Amino acid sequence: MKNRLSKVRLGILGGGQLARMMALKSHEMGIKPYVLSAHPQDPAAQITPYFIQGRIDLKKDLKKFLNKVDLAVFENEFLDPVLLYEASIASNTPVHPKPKVMHLLQDRLNQKKLLKKYKIPTAKFIEIHSHKQIHTLPNFFPKGAVLKKRHQGYDGYGTLIVKNIKEDKKIKEFLNKKPQVIVEEYIPFKKELAIILVRNRKKQIIELPLVETHQEKACCVWVKGPCRHQKKDPLVKKLKNMMNEIHYEGVMAFELFETKQGSLLVNEIAPRVHNSGHYSLDALSEDQFSLHIKAVLNMELVSPVKNSGGFAMLNLLGEKNPSQWLPPAGATLHWYGKTENRPGRKMGHINNLDSTPNKALTTLLDFKKSSFRT
Numbered sequence: 166m167k168n169r170l171s172k173v174r175l176g177i178l179g180g181g182q183l184a185r186m187m188a189l190k191s192h193e194m195g196i197k198p199y200v201l202s203a204h205p206q207d208p209a210a211q212i213t214p215y216f217i218q219g220r221i222d223l224k225k226d227l228k229k230f231l232n233k234v235d236l237a238v239f240e241n242e243f244l245d246p247v248l249l250y251e252a253s254i255a256s257n258t259p260v261h262p263k264p265k266v267m268h269l270l271q272d273r274l275n276q277k278k279l280l281k282k283y284k285i286p287t288a289k290f291i292e293i294h295s296h297k298q299i300h301t302l303p304n305f306f307p308k309g310a311v312l313k314k315r316h317q318g319y320d321g322y323g324t325l326i327v328k329n330i331k332e333d334k335k336i337k338e339f340l341n342k343k344p345q346v347i348v349e350e351y352i353p354f355k356k357e358l359a360i361i362l363v364r365n366r367k368k369q370i371i372e373l374p375l376v377e378t379h380q381e382k383a384c385c386v387w388v389k390g391p392c393r394h395q396k397k398d399p400l401v402k403k404l405k406n407m408m409n410e411i412h413y414e415g416v417m418a419f420e421l422f423e424t425k426q427g428s429l430l431v432n433e434i435a436p437r438v439h440n441s442g443h444y445s446l447d448a449l450s451e452d453q454f455s456l457h458i459k460a461v462l463n464m465e466l467v468s469p470v471k472n473s474g475g476f477a478m479l480n481l482l483g484e485k486n487p488s489q490w491l492p493p494a495g496a497t498l499h500w501y502g503k504t505e506n507r508p509g510r511k512m513g514h515i516n517n518l519d520s521t522p523n524k525a526l527t528t529l530l531d532f533k534k535s536s537f538r539t
């Protein structure tokens with residue numbers, strides 16, 4: 166495979182920052198990244214000569230694009246699975262992870278059922294079909310509940326946290342707008358954690374370090390690691406089993422809760438590269454984007470080594486162009502090149518390495534306080 170890599174045409178569906186980082190890494194690996202995206206100024210479109218303008222939700226565009234590449238990956242699991250499957254068959258071009266697996270994981274209800282099937286700990290949940298069920302919620306979830314849209318939720322859009330379950334006005338409003346939801350028990354977690362696993366068709370699975378993630382208004386602000394947890398290994402064993410059973414290919418990211426009692430619960434699964442893994446660009450000998458590409462090409466996967474005792478990542482949310490400031494000495498800036506800057510929008514991130522996770526993070530938080538408007 167090594168000698169033939171330069172001939173590989175990797176299709177990337179979507180033009181955002183995840184697509185951009187996959188495309189940048191493909192260039193470094195000698196692979197040609199073809200990007201299908203709506204506008205030439207999109208983050209991934211800017212950095213490859215193999216940009217193809219088109220819509221990922223149009224069969225004609227998808228088919229045309231897939232005809233030009235050897236295989237394809239996606240940066241976002243909310244594509245139409247039937248369109249993708251049909252375009253993949255018609256063009257004889259595989260898409261990884263498979264559209265069937267993407268379909269399974271793009272639905273929060275199916276995710277929860279999958280976790281249950283493989284005995285992976287997760288918060289208690291029920292399906293909601295009608296308003297009539299609202300009055301039953303206090304029985305199921307006396308300590309509060311979280312309503313989640315089954316499809317297309319991200320960064321808290323599509324999530325409603327209701328600590329006082331008897332206040333059903335908000336719940337009714339949410340259900341009026343988003344009828345397909347699951348309701349989960351509210352977890353007063355101690356911390357949010359995340360872990361990335363990578364699997365190829367040879368059934369090799371590697372594990373990246375466990376990290377702590379910090380969300381504000383349900384959007385990730387920072388990540389630090391590596392973390393330890395005594396329940397990590399038994400959890401990872403179950404996650405690997407699940408990945409084998411569904412014949413998964415590529416990076417799979419897991420968002421976790423550490424409960425006050427010290428258990429680990431899986432909150433959410435992403436069948437793709439993930440914000441919680443951006444630290445790997447600088448902190449590991451191999452990053453999540455290269456590993457995703459290697460996994461879908463069924464190349465050998467080798468566990469990356471850490472480049473320092475600790476690392477941290479700070480998301481640049483709604484920040485202005487970096488030409489007006491400089492990252493702290495020793496830290497690395499990753500700017501996504503977005504043309505529009507909206508409050509809270511992910512514009513880039515900074516990675517920092519130090520002897521401990523806390524030292525690496527403190528430098529970034531001090532920098533944020535002194536340099537940014539937020």
Ligand SMILES: Nc1ncnc2c1ncn2[C@@H]1O[C@H](COP(=O)(O)OP(=O)(O)O)[C@@H](O)[C@H]1O
Pocket residue numbers: 288311313318319320321322323324326349350351352353354357380383420432433
């Ligand atoms: N069951 C829960 N209990 C407490 N907080 C939750 C629960 N589910 C989600 N949250 C909070 O809301 C955030 C967003 O929810 P999540 O399920 O990750 O959806 P998404 O990231 O797709 O918007 C989580 O990172 C967490 O901070």
Ligand SMILES: [Mg+2]
Pocket residue numbers: 320420433
């Ligand atoms: Mg989440």
